[in-house]
Amino acid sequence: MAGIFDSLFRMRYGSVMKKFEGIPGPTPIFPIGTMSEFAKRNPWEVFVDYEKQYGGMTLCWLGGEPTLVLNDPNLIRDVLITKADDYYKDYPIKALRPVLRNTVFNLNSPEWDKLRKPHSHPCLIEGLDSWLESQFPVVKSVVDRHLSKMRETAGEIEILDKIQRLFFDIFNSIVCGPQFQAGGYENYYKMTVVATRRMATPQALLIPPLDPSFHSAMSAHYGSYEKIVKQARQNPDPAANDLLSIFLRQGSEIPDEQLVDFLSEFHVGGDVSSAAGIVNTFQFLNDNPEIEKKLYGELAEMIRHKPDYDLSSIGESTLLDHVLRESLRLNPPVQVFGRNVRKDRTTTLGGREIPPNTSVMIVAKAVQRSASHWKNPDQFDPDRWANGGVDANPIGSDYFFPFGRGPRMCVGWKIAMFSMKIVLASMLSKVFVQTSGSFKQSLHCGVVETKEVKARLVPHQA
């Protein structure tokens, strides 16, 4: 039976197939291409396995659309860095458009170039590192407040939901000021649900969202940022230390509407991904009780000696840093992201010609678990980052790029790492986080989230 459908596929798409001749991959059938592989397993799991089955470059077919899946660090470097100008970002821009207006996330050159520069993007302020350090008490107080609330719940809590809400408040506080309590998490979340649904819909079938509750969520969400931007412009507080105020003081002339878009982009880019990273880390720690015990011990000791611990105390726990890196290596929240060859040119990849507009999927997870580079690649081993491991594999290098790499690398990665560390330190210095549940993975706004996870927060013994 499959033979008929293979032949039909070849009849319909033979001329396109010819352009990709010789690239290995599963056999496509009419009309779905190779998408039957996603019936039993998630696409991101299938893509990781292609590395073992077919090597670093696999040809798959999303219906009649040829897609190259890359699991090879050299090819990925070519796409994201060496030949970055030959590519543009297509998927999931159309899907995200109603949710995310004009931001670096969903623009391409030349508009993208104009925004991704120091006086045009708040995440690129001068002195970002020292500004971040100054945000330690702000982030810590948001975490402490949320943790107290979580601890009021007897029994188990929905940990992913709680951590997503936590990051929503962290980012609002550091970007708009600690006094800014946006509320409105539900509005933001509603937008991400619509975005996620649209990302799973074939591009050709996308129509503008019709649901009125989506539009009221959008206007409430953007409305709260419009207000804060207007206030910051009209009554600037010279002592304010939030990102928005600093950015404006450094002389940005970008229009208010653009600024509002940036503030919203922070949440769409950062909340779900950072929360997924934290929940994955809890899980890795639960599965590795020896490491868990050591880390809990280190952090509890820190808080015993210094109840008002500061950033440098957290910095002293290299284990914390290594645990987070190891979690992002084994289970990067953004496991797959895409590019397309520019419509006006043919490029070369791995020594062969690739036609205009071909879509390419970058798979971080297989490379970050490559046996040719990592010893015991599937093992959760934070110690691999000790004794020069961090310098040998910096964030954004060939075998470790949980935030992407090259000119379009995550603009918020330093803020994410900083905030995630404080969340882990502040929570784990006080409680054991014991997780249970089905640990089902699903995509939310392009992030692989572990859903259906309950957690019990057990206080440390005094």
Ligand code: HEM
């Ligand atoms: C653990 C947390 C995070 C992870 C794992 C993550 C991951 C990523 C990845 C892999 C990319 C590259 C996508 C590509 O090349 O197509 C990216 C881009 C981006 N991220 Fe993040 N991110 C995180 C947090 C944040 C935060 C806090 C922000 C806040 C501003 C942010 C904003 C963005 C933006 C705007 C881009 C697009 C940059 C561009 O195309 O120029 N992300 N992120």
